[in-house]
Amino acid sequence: MNGETRKIVRMGLILGFAAGATACASPFSSGQVDPSSPVAAAATAAAKVKGPRRKFADIPAIPTDVPTVDQIRASVVQQQAAGAALNKATAPNTWELKDSESYAARARRDANPPALAAPTEADRANTEAFARAARGRASAPPSQPQ
Template identity: 45%
Template sequence: MNAPLRLFAKASFKTSTRGLMLCACAGLLLTGCANYNPLATAPIDPTSPVADEVARLGRADAPFPTFADIPPKPTDQRPIAQWGKEARQLETAAAALERQTAPNTWTLNGTERFQARALAEAGPAESAASSTAATEAFARQLRERATPPPSPR
């Protein structure tokens, strides 16, 4: 006998069981989809404020729109190529701004004029030298307030 042995080989129990389970699962999944119809009409809630209009617009004898109902292309808009040119200009301006404001690309110059203007707006400074007597009186007052209260005994 010269027949190949694969013709007489028996399939293992694991392989046939796995295939059978796979077919059963696929059948169950498809059975769940068989009853679902997304195009079926759903009941309209009569308490809805738009129930009358939904029923009127959902009639079966209503005319369907045709391709002639599509409005013409607007003429007051810029062409597609112009959008690309302006987007490219915007990207170029953004890149230039990033180059100009990158770290270590700018310095503060002319701050003396700003400082002089701020000092002039602030007005004259009061005398920084205070009298020693006033300072000592203030310090004595703070020490008196800082002493702990007497013990309750």
């Protein structure tokens, strides 16, 4: 069984290497352009233009403000510790409500609900006058043919 597996793997590696070598045989040659493409002329012209040669001096300097591995590790450990402390502090049944009377008194004072009073005769008369005026302005909806 293992001998057959080795043969299959060996054959796959040989075929893969051969295909890769064929594909990479000439990496510096230009590919073929489809002549029916609307950009065929521009693509062919762009392939013939020589680009600027890069120099080693064009490589940017190594940044100096990159944190080291130890600094990153310390930061991760600190964040994990802070997360664990937060989970512990906010776990169920880890807090209780205390000293809520001052908050409730302030909320009651800020709410300041209006005093409830029974309507007077003047209020009833105003309401009836408004209703009478509204009924006077109202009209029946148009009848719909059936």
